[in-house]
Amino acid sequence: MIQQATFLFISGAEIAFILFIVIMVFGADRLPEIARGLGKGMRTLKDATNDIKHEITKTAENNGIDTSITSDVKKELDKVKDDLEDFTGSVKRKF
Secondary structure, three states: OOOOOEEOOEEHHHHHHHHHHHHHHHOOOOHHHHHHHHHHHHHHHHHHHHHHHHHHHHHHHHOOOOOHHHHHHHHHHHHHHHHHHHHHHHHHHHO
């Protein structure tokens, strides 16, 4: 059984087809400009979410709310994730 690499449930051939259509519609000379704009937009979104997280954490600490519970939950989730990866790794090796 041959397994193809997928990204967000899209195969390599589908990604190539989408890129071909994008080049045909916008042209090769506008592609870097579009990618730069998308990158700036994603960076702005990431900065905004980080600012919101920071404000929520700061407000919680100022009001005396214990924020250490998030780190405890993250540790437990990471532990479960590692256990699950160990289990699925052994299952994948059997195939």
